Amino acid sequence: MFYPEGITDREMLAFYANRFPLVELDFSYYQMPGIRTMEGLERKTPEGFTFCVKAHKSMTHQVPEDGAELTLVFARFREAVAPMTDAGKLGCVLLQFPWGFRRNRTNEDYLVRLRDLMAGLPAVIEFRNVEWVSEDTFGLLRREGFGFCCVDEPRLRGLFPPLAVRTSEIAYVRFHGRNARSWWNHKEAWERYNYMYSENELSEWVPKIRQLDTKESRTFVLFNNCHAGQAATNAEMMQSLLDLV
Numbered sequence: 001m002f003y004p005e006g007i008t009d010r011e012m013l014a015f016y017a018n019r020f021p022l023v024e025l026d027f028s029y030y031q032m033p034g035i036r037t038m039e040g041l042e043r044k045t046p047e048g049f050t051f052c053v054k055a056h057k058s059m060t061h062q063v064p065e066d067g068a069e070l071t072l073v074f075a076r077f078r079e080a081v082a083p084m085t086d087a088g089k090l091g092c093v094l095l096q097f098p099w100g101f102r103r104n105r106t107n108e109d110y111l112v113r114l115r116d117l118m119a120g121l122p123a124v125i126e127f128r129n130v131e132w133v134s135e136d137t138f139g140l141l142r143r144e145g146f147g148f149c150c151v152d153e154p155r156l157r158g159l160f161p162p163l164a165v166r167t168s169e170i171a172y173v174r175f176h177g178r179n180a181r182s183w184w185n186h187k188e189a190w191e192r193y194n195y196m197y198s199e200n201e202l203s204e205w206v207p208k209i210r211q212l213d214t215k216e217s218r219t220f221v222l223f224n225n226c227h228a229g230q231a232a233t234n235a236e237m238m239q240s241l242l243d244l245v
Helices: 009-017 035-043 067-086 105-118 135-144 199-203 206-212 227-241
Strands: 022-025 050-054 090-096 123-126 147-152 170-175 218-223
Touching (some): 009 022, 035 067, 067 105, 090 147, 090 218, 105 123, 123 170, 135 147, 170 206, 199 227, 206 218, 218 227
Parallel strands (some): 022 050, 090 123, 123 147, 147 170, 170 218
């Protein structure tokens, strides 16, 4: 178990920040973050700490058709992350699109539009659908200045393979676990990510991460298998494998 027994929810981030230099905030997908909440999180972390913030679902999954409403959604999100930007602690915004976000002209146009909507915030795009595996896709991300989210997830038909590609100054690797049985068949969302990586499985990514990590890039490695503290345990394992501890 990563967190000590009896620790409160309010104490967890400060404890985590003493062990790791980086965290991915996922609650912001389910609930549009508020500026006071983000100010509070920023204050609990030391200088040099980095936040990667997942975009709200209205930016990736339930996108408003009305242009004015969409602009307002992005403006609210940008305002919320301002405390982290001002403190120099915002690594990037992660825009994770669903499997149903397929490769077509409409969705490609939306990716292009995102650059204006993000108003200069650093951003990384995560695809789930294998249709986006294409040099044209990577070229589009490079032109728009977006990072590409490399993923490790179950080797199921239609999902993204474990590619190591960098399309901006940000290299991003996200581990979802390899729980193939529960990926499509689950009652609760956490069941999909209920997985503990072995050291051998993580070792597969070590040369890929080193390949991505150049002098011209910032490299973020995050674990989304958050059930029962598995993400933190695997993150410690990866730190050791990369000789960071």
